[in-house]
Amino acid sequence: MIRAFRHTSTLAAMKLLTAVVGVHLNLDVNKHNAQRLYEVEKNRISGKKTNYRLDQLERKRKEYEQKLLEIQNMMNAIFKGTFLSRYRDVIPEIRATCMEEIGSLINTYPDTYLNDSYLKYIGWMLYDKQPEVRLKCLLGLQGIYSRRELVYKMDLFTSRFKDRIVSMPLDKDHEVAVQAMKLLMLMSQNYEDVLSDEDCETLYRLVYTTHRPLAVAAGEFLYNRLLSYEGDEEVLPKEGGNAGTNAHQLKRLIQFFLDSEVHKHVAYLVDSLWDWAGTFLKDWECMTTLLLKNDGGDREALNDAQKSALTEIILATVREAAEGHPPAGRGAAKKILSVKEKKIQSEDCTKITEHFIMVLPQLLAKYSTDAQKVANLLQIPQYYDLDVYSMGHLEKHLDALLKEVKDIVVKHSDISVLEASSRTYYILCSEEIAIYNQVDRARTQLIDELAGQLNQLLDGFWQKQRGFCTDAREVARMCAALRRIAAFHNAHDLTKWKLYDKTLRLLLFEIQHGCLSVLVILPALQCTYFSLLWQVAAAAENSSKGALLALRRELRRFSEICMYFLTHKEKDVREKAFVILCDWLLILSHQDSNNNEEEVGFLDYLPSTSLQEKLLLFVQEHIFVEEKEESKDLTKEEERKDENYKLDDLHKKRSLLAAYCKLIVFNVVETTAAAEIYKHYVKAYNDFGDIIKETLSRTRHNNRIESARALILCLQQLFQTCAESQDSSTGVDLASASFTNMKELARRFSLTFGWDQVKSRESVAMIHKEGIEFAFQGATGTDGKSFPPNLSFLLIISEFSYKLLKPDKKIVYAYLQRYAVEPLPYSRDEWQPLIWYKNSLLANEDEESSVLGSLGEWSQVGTSKASSCKRKLSNGSLPEASPAEAASQDSALQPASQLASAAGKSRKRLKSRETNSQEHVPLPCPGGLQQSEGEIETDVSMKRQAGDKSEDADVDVIDADQKS
Numbered sequence: 028m029i030r031a032f033r034h035t036s037t038l039a040a041m042k043l044l045t046a047v048v049g050v051h052l053n054l055d056v057n058k059h060n061a062q063r064l065y066e067v068e069k070n071r072i073s074g075k076k077t078n079y080r081l082d083q084l085e086r087k088r089k090e091y092e093q094k095l096l097e098i099q100n101m102m103n104a105i106f107k108g109t110f111l112s113r114y115r116d117v118i119p120e121i122r123a124t125c126m127e128e129i130g131s132l133i134n135t136y137p138d139t140y141l142n143d144s145y146l147k148y149i150g151w152m153l154y155d156k157q158p159e160v161r162l163k164c165l166l167g168l169q170g171i172y173s174r175r176e177l178v179y180k181m182d183l184f185t186s187r188f189k190d191r192i193v194s195m196p197l198d199k200d201h202e203v204a205v206q207a208m209k210l211l212m213l214m215s216q217n218y219e220d221v222l223s224d225e226d227c228e229t230l231y232r233l234v235y236t237t238h239r240p241l242a243v244a245a246g247e248f249l250y251n252r253l254l255s256y257e258g259d260e261e262v263l264p265k266e267g268g269n270a271g272t273n274a275h276q277l278k279r280l281i282q283f284f285l286d287s288e289v290h291k292h293v294a295y296l297v298d299s300l301w302d303w304a305g306t307f308l309k310d311w312e313c314m315t316t317l318l319l320k321n322d323g324g325d326r327e328a329l330n331d332a333q334k335s336a337l338t339e340i341i342l343a344t345v346r347e348a349a350e351g352h353p354p355a356g357r358g359a360a361k362k363i364l365s366v367k368e369k370k371i372q373s374e375d376c377t378k379i380t381e382h383f384i385m386v387l388p389q390l391l392a393k394y395s396t397d398a399q400k401v402a403n404l405l406q407i408p409q410y411y412d413l414d415v416y417s418m419g420h421l422e423k424h425l426d427a428l429l430k431e432v433k434d435i436v437v438k439h440s441d442i443s444v445l446e447a448s449s450r451t452y453y454i455l456c457s458e459e460i461a462i463y464n465q466v467d468r469a470r471t472q473l474i475d476e477l478a479g480q481l482n483q484l485l486d487g488f489w490q491k492q493r494g495f496c497t498d499a500r501e502v503a504r505m506c507a508a509l510r511r512i513a514a515f516h517n518a519h520d521l522t523k524w525k526l527y528d529k530t531l532r533l534l535l536f537e538i539q540h541g542c543l544s545v546l547v548i549l550p551a552l553q554c555t556y557f558s559l560l561w562q563v564a565a566a567a568e569n570s571s572k573g574a575l576l577a578l579r580r581e582l583r584r585f586s587e588i589c590m591y592f593l594t595h596k597e598k599d600v601r602e603k604a605f606v607i608l609c610d611w612l613l614i615l616s617h618q619d620s621n622n623n624e625e626e627v628g629f630l631d632y633l634p635s636t637s638l639q640e641k642l643l644l645f646v647q648e649h650i651f652v653e654e655k656e657e658s659k660d661l662t663k664e665e666e667r668k669d670e671n672y673k674l675d676d677l678h679k680k681r682s683l684l685a686a687y688c689k690l691i692v693f694n695v696v697e698t699t700a701a702a703e704i705y706k707h708y709v710k711a712y713n714d715f716g717d718i719i720k721e722t723l724s725r726t727r728h729n730n731r732i733e734s735a736r737a738l739i740l741c742l743q744q745l746f747q748t749c750a751e752s753q754d755s756s757t758g759v760d761l762a763s764a765s766f767t768n769m770k771e772l773a774r775r776f777s778l779t780f781g782w783d784q785v786k787s788r789e790s791v792a793m794i795h796k797e798g799i800e801f802a803f804q805g806a807t808g809t810d811g812k813s814f815p816p817n818l819s820f821l822l823i824i825s826e827f828s829y830k831l832l833k834p835d836k837k838i839v840y841a842y843l844q845r846y847a848v849e850p851l852p853y854s855r856d857e858w859q860p861l862i863w864y865k866n867s868l869l870a871n872e873d874e875e876s877s878v879l880g881s882l883g884e885w886s887q888v889g890t891s892k893a894s895s896c897k898r899k900l901s902n903g904s905l906p907e908a909s910p911a912e913a914a915s916q917d918s919a920l921q922p923a924s925q926l927a928s929a930a931g932k933s934r935k936r937l938k939s940r941e942t943n944s945q946e947h948v949p950l951p952c953p954g955g956l957q958q959s960e961g962e963i964e965t966d967v968s969m970k971r972q973a974g975d976k977s978e979d980a981d982v983d984v985i986d987a988d989q990k991s
Contacts, residue, residue, distance in 0.1 A: 033113075037121050040109040041128035044102060048136050051098045058091035102139075114148055119157035126152050126160055130167020141171070143183050150188040158200035165195070165206040172213040185214075185221060193226050196245070201238050208233065208244035215252060227252060231283070234299035235292050239357045246299030254279055254304060273307040274317060280304075281329070281336045293336070294354040297343040308344045309375065315341075315386045319393065334394075338403040345383075348375035349410035380412045388427035395434060398441040405432065405447035409454045417461035425455075425462055429469040436473065440507035445514035453518040474515060478524045481508040485529055496542045509550035516557035522565070527558040527581075534588050545597045552592070552600075556607050559585055560614065586611070590638060593645055602683060605645050608638075609686035616695045639696050643703055646687050650680045650715075651707045677714060684715055688722040698726055698733040702741035709772050723779055727790075735790035738776050739797050739824075745769050746801075746820050759819045761860075766819070773826035780830050791830045795839045798824035802860075803846040814857055815846075821864035828867035840868045 065084040114125040129148060133140045149164045171177050192214075195207035211230060214221050222230075231253070233245035254276050284296060297308060307313070314337060322328045329337065346354075351372045352362040364372065387407060394400040408428070416425055436448045452473075455466040484505050488495045495501050512526060533551045537543040559581060566578055589611070592604035612634050634642075661669065688704065690696045701722060708719050727734040749765045759766055780787040802820040831839060847861060 033116070034118060034121050034124075037109060037113045037116070038124050040105055041124055044105045044109070045128055045131055045135070047098060047102055047105065048132055051095065051102065052136060054091055054095050054098060058088060058095060061088040061091060110148075114152070119155075119160055122152065122155060122157070123159045123163045126163040126167065130163065130170060133167065134170040137171075137177055137180075141177060141180050146181070146184045150184060150191075153188060153191050153195070158198070158203045161195070161198070161200070161203050162206060165192075165203065165210050168192075169206070169210050169213055172210060172217055175217045178218050181218070185218065189221065193222070193229065196230060196233055196241065201241065204238070205240045205244050208241060208248065212244070212248050212251070215248065232287060232289075235287075235289050235295045237295075237357050239298070239353055242295065242299040242357070243302055246301075247303050249283070250300055250303040253283060254300075273310045273313045276304070276307045277310075277314065277317065277337070277340075278327075278329075278333075281333050281340065284336050284340070285332060290336075290339075293339040294343045294346065295357065297340065297347055298353050298357060301347055308340075309348060309378075311341065311344070311379065311382050314344075315382070315390065318390060319386075335397075335399050338394075338400045342403045342406055345379055345407055345410050348372070349379060376410065376412050377415065379407075379410055380415045383407050384411070384415065384421055384424045384428075388424065388431050391428075391431040391435065395431065395438060398439055398444050401435055401439070402441070402443040402447050405435070405444070405451050408451050411454070413455070413457065413460045413462065422462065422465065425465060429455075429466065433469065433473050436477075436511060440510050442510060442514070445511055446517070449514045449518045452515075456519075470519070474519070474521060474524065477508065477511050477515070478521075478526065481512055481526070482529070484508055485533075488533075492536075493540070493542055496544065502544045502546060506544070506546040506550060509547065509554060513550045513553040513557065516554055516561075520561045520565075522558065522561050526554060527562075530554040530558070531585075531588075538588065538591055541596075545599055548592075548595075548597070548600050549603055552589075552603055552607065555585065555588075556611070563614070582615075586638065590641055593641055601645070601649070602679065605642070605649075605683060606686055608642065609690055612695050613689055613693060616693060634690075634696060639700065642687060642690070642696070643700055646684065647703060650684050651711060681715065681718065684718055688718055691722060692725040692729070694729065698730065699737050699740055701726060701734075701737045702744060705738060705741040705776075706745060706772075709768065709775055720779070727779075731787070731790045732793055735794050736797070739794045739801075742769065742773055742776075742798075742823050743801050743820070745772070746817065746823065750816065761819060761822065769823055770826060773823045777827045777830055784830060784832050787830060788832060788835060791827055792835055792839065794827050795824055795831070796842065798827075799839075799843055799846065818857065819860045821860045825864045825867040828864075831868070836868045840865065843868070 061084055065081065065088060068080050068084060110125055110129065113121055114129075116122055116125075126149060129140075129145060133145060133149075149167055152160055152164050155161050155164075171181065192207060192210060196204050196211070198204040198207060208230070211222070230245060231249050234242050234249055236242050236245070280300075284290075284293060287296075289296075300308060317329055318334060318337060320328060343354075349372070351364050351368060352358070387404060390404050391401060394404070416422065432448050432451055435444060439445065452466065452470050456463060456470060484501070487501070488505065491498075491501075495505075509530070512521070515521065516526070530551045533543065533547065534555060537548055562578055562581070566575060586608070589604045589608045592600050593608075595601050595604070684704075688701075691698060691701045691704070704719055704722065707715065711719075723734065723738075726737065745765075746759065746769060749763070749769065750759050752765070753760055753763065780791065784791075798820060802817050802824075803815045805816050828836070843865070847865075
């Protein structure tokens with residue numbers, strides 16, 4: 028209540044101060060008017076002026092001065108009484124209000140407030156912890172720095188707080204960062220030399236940030252400071268017209284791109300500048316002229332690195348103009364274009380097509396030997412409006428393009444060039460356009476030549492065999508031929524060339540002899556994979572039963588080949604086989620779910636149990652492996668190369684993990700396989716945390732119970748590993764690092780359930796049920812009093828206690844009583860986990876006594892009441908009790924049935940025949956343990972509850988895409 032009054036009173040007082048300032052301004056204007064009238068009257072000819080008029084104006088002027096003095100005193104009183112005591116208030120909204128109003132005061136009445144005595148408050152609050160306060164400070168400063176007549180009074184403030192403002196575009200709050208960038212833009216425009224070259228270099232690099240509004244603001248800053256010629260006539264190029272200006276701007280942009288050394292993100296740079304530099308970025312005629320220009324000793328000609336950068340810029344600008352939305356990674360969804368934007372996009376596409384149809388063959392001919400430039404240029408046709416070819420009668424230019432592309436395919440073996448060439452043929456071979464027959468003939472002719480070359484090399488290989496493998500020249504030729512076939516097989520159906528048996532024979536030869544080069548194995552494996560994919564696609568449309576059975580045999584054989592290559596001596600082969608297997612299983616799973624039963628029959632053997640085990644083993648051995656750091660004295664260049672190698676290796680590992688996680692998400696492998704992935708959630712969070720979190724979120728969306736079972740299985744496996752490593756008869760050492768890491772992992776798992784306890788009710792209840800059973804598993808003795816070796820596991824699952832609803836806590840506590848037989852030696856330290864776990868389930872002593880007192884009433888609960896409780900706790904099916912439990916179960920064990928009800932929902936079975944029969948068996952309960960009817964004396968503590976509440980604020984909560 029006091030906080031609300033303080034907030035309201037501060038807002039009212041500051042608004043009143045703003046209004047009073049307005050009154051002060053009006054009075055000041057009236058005073059000046061009265062003073063002017065007085066001077067005019069005083070200077071009149073002595074015969075015309077009247078003393079009465081002078082006296083009247085003098086009285087009015089003094090009256091205004093008196094009122095101004097009163098208003099000034101009122102302003103000072105409000106400022107000192109409210110602002111000075113509230114601008115550092117603990118409530119961020121109050122601080123933000125104060126900063127907003129003082130910024131308004133300075134802009135409204137700079138004569139009084141634009142001085143360091145008031146500016147210092149804005150400068151201090153630029154360091155505030157709350158983004159809304161920092162934002163209000165920046166907005167106030169924008170109003171000041173946007174007026175040139177006020178900037179000269181900001182010298183001391185600028186020198187003191189400039190470094191802070193320059194650092195604020197890196198603020199964690201996006202809006203603050205954007206407004207800071209805009210403020211720096213205003214400072215740069217209206218305050219000469221305020222920013223050093225070092226400051227500008229730091230700000231320029233923000234054009235590569237993923238947050239588009241900040242990148243666009245940085246793009247405006249870069250354009251005005253580095254690329255624009257406004258107010259800079261001295262450096263204008265001597266060439267006439269816009270062409271010379273655009274060429275000079277392009278050269279500046281190219282040089283900036285090369286100096287920034289962020290060569291893989293030219294699309295981000297172009298997108299940042301698009302709103303400000305669209306005129307010269309769409310001048311493709313100027314760009315291609317620079318590329319086609321003969322060097323000829325011209326000093327202003329581009330060097331090779333600049334030409335490579337220009338081809339990247341051309342491709343990025345063409346894509347931006349044709350697609351009309353930001354590049355991948357900058358924006359969650361594609362931009363919805365307005366009617367005007369669609370019209371501009373259509374005009375740009377036409378302009379691109381008409382220009383590059385004639386120029387692109389010349390560019391390809393000139394740079395045909397440069398793989399990097401050619402790979403970029405060959406991607407331009409995918410943005411063509413192909414109807415222009417037939418409408419403009421430009422078939423001769425199409426022939427020129429096809430001729431150049433064919434020559435490039437023959438010359439190059441680089442993967443990027445071959446894939447770009449294959450895609451160009453794919454784009455041009457659309458059956459809906461008039462040029463299809465012309466392009467199809469050229470494509471068929473090219474593939475005939477490529478297939479003939481491969482057959483010739485294969486004939487030589489089968490004659491020499493091992494001798495061929497030792498001939499480096501022949502291996503290189505074979506590698507190039509297979510790469511060309513693989514690149515075209517990716518986008519085109521080459522089944523009629525019957526290449527499958529030939530590439531398959533190569534793979535079988537490698538399995539038998541193991542002497543093939545990795546350069547041959549990789550494209551051969553890729554060719555075989557693509558060939559089978561085309562066969563599967565054809566079989567899905569129309570195929571006889573005999574053809575389906577034959578294809579089924581080939582699928583099994585190829586799967587076995589890939590399984591063999593998972594253990595190949597070459598790392599690249601192992602990784603390629605793993606990726607192919609993951610994609611392969613995912614595609615077949617999709618086919619399984621969309622086609623008729625007859626076609627499903629030949630795919631349902633995948634994935635087998637052995638295949639699942641090998642895939643999981645690969646993940647364990649190749650992804651989550653800690654590499655030993657070797658201390659070496661390296662030069663800067665060697666350190667840079669080593670860092671790049673590590674980044675590339677991490678990227679590969681992330682791709683491999685993502686491929687396997689997709690199998691889990693789409694139920695191709697068992698959900699419980701995710702337990703092995705979840706073990707590394709905390710340890711490998713920086714490298715793989717986002718992938719693991721997304722996997723957990725997707726699996727929970729598919730099946731909450733199975734997802735929770737994977738979590739508890741993960742913790743159980745880690746606990747068993749920890750216990751085996753310590754080899755202690757008294758249980759796990761609670762002070763060990765491994766146990767502490769387990770508790771932290773459990774805590775992070777609990778946070779992923781989010782704030783909605785009702786939505787996660789069944790999952791959390793199941794975790795507690797299986798956790799309790801596991802904790803008391805392995806206890807011996809007929810009296811049930813022997814120490815369970817896994818009792819410390821109760822501390823692990825206590826991290827999930829605060830996610831239970833109060834009614835469920837009572838049921839879990841009652842279920843725990845089945846195992847906690849009285850009397851127990853609570854004085855012994857090894858039994859402390861049981862006490863701590865009970866404390867986490869009980870909110871206070873009253874609740875404990877109510878739970879314990881109600882235990883005697885459980886046996887009297889009728890069938891109708893039990894059914895009612897089941898309906899409240901779960902909407903799913905109830906797991907059936909085992910025969911042994913059914914024989915010994917009586918009415919006194921109702922809590923156990925209710926807990927089972929809370930767990931709910933049986934496990935979803937997979938499609939695999941091998942895995943269908945392997946139903947997960949719940950952990951057995953120790954037979955010697957009996958339920959106690961007596962009360963259990965235990966300390967009830969609120970510490971755990973308080974700790975759990977504080978954990979709710981953790982940033983790892985993942986519940987955004989979970990839907991009930």
